[in-house]
Amino acid sequence: MVRKVMLCSLVLGLAATAASANLLVNGGFEDGDTGQLGTVALPGWNSWGPSGWHHDDAGRTLDTKAMKLWWDDAGLWQDFAVTPGVTYDVSAQTLSVSAEPLVQWNGLIKAEFYDSAVGTGPGQALLEVELDRFYSASDPIDQWVEIGGSAIAPAGADVGRVVLMIVDWQPDPGGALNIDNVVVTPEPGALALLGLGAAVLLRRRR
Ligand SMILES: [Ca+2]
Numbered sequence: 787m788v789r790k791v792m793l794c795s796l797v798l799g800l801a802a803t804a805a806s807a808n809l810l811v812n813g814g815f816e817d818g819d820t821g822q823l824g825t826v827a828l829p830g831w832n833s834w835g836p837s838g839w840h841h842d843d844a845g846r847t848l849d850t851k852a853m854k855l856w857w858d859d860a861g862l863w864q865d866f867a868v869t870p871g872v873t874y875d876v877s878a879q880t881l882s883v884s885a886e887p888l889v890q891w892n893g894l895i896k897a898e899f900y901d902s903a904v905g906t907g908p909g910q911a912l913l914e915v916e917l918d919r920f921y922s923a924s925d926p927i928d929q930w931v932e933i934g935g936s937a938i939a940p941a942g943a944d945v946g947r948v949v950l951m952i953v954d955w956q957p958d959p960g961g962a963l964n965i966d967n968v969v970v971t972p973e974p975g976a977l978a979l980l981g982l983g984a985a986v987l988l989r990r991r992r
Contacts (some may be wrong), residue, residue: 809866835860847894848966856962862952868939868946873973877934890959893920897941
């Protein structure tokens with residue numbers, strides 16, 4: 787009985803570990819020097835445009851550092867390996883503060899999928915999914931809001947990409963959106979089945 791419980795604990799533990807593993811590097815932006823986007827290296831991440839800052843502003847980070855974006859000429863992305871048919875859960879924490887509230891813009895989180903044999907450049911995505919937005923007109927300020935969703939890697943895809951950016955310009959935009967703890971995880975369906983298979987094998991061995 788004890789052995790059975792231990793085996794179950796082991797399987798559950800492995801499943802929990804697998805389910806919680808973030809496929810991204812530096813998803814919490816804790817690594818790298820602070821500074822303006824494009825002028826400092828941000829380990830794990832790629833970016834375009836100048837309108838962002840890797841910062842450690844008190845009250846605007848989870849742990850000690852975060853990113854912020856304030857114009858639609860800039861954004862961040864990171865690639866991760868994918869398997870066709872697997873569903874990926876993608877999320878980010880976002881924060882608009884009353885001292886510098888995001889107005890007349892929204893934040894956007896996207897998932898894109900590529901076949902690296904074809905290419906990973908503009909116009910080469912097999913699939914682009916706008917997962918979610920931080921809506922500046924209706925989402926709360928001064929509290930972290932999770933945005934995200936899930937997407938299934940299409941046939942032929944071996945590269946997934948999470949993209950974070952500012953969109954939906956309206957007259958007189960302003961403020962900034964803080965972004966932290968970006969997470970990509972495969973849904974545990976296939977892994978859970980593997981775990982169950984392992985449990986059955988272990989029980990039969992007894
Ligand atoms: Ca952080």
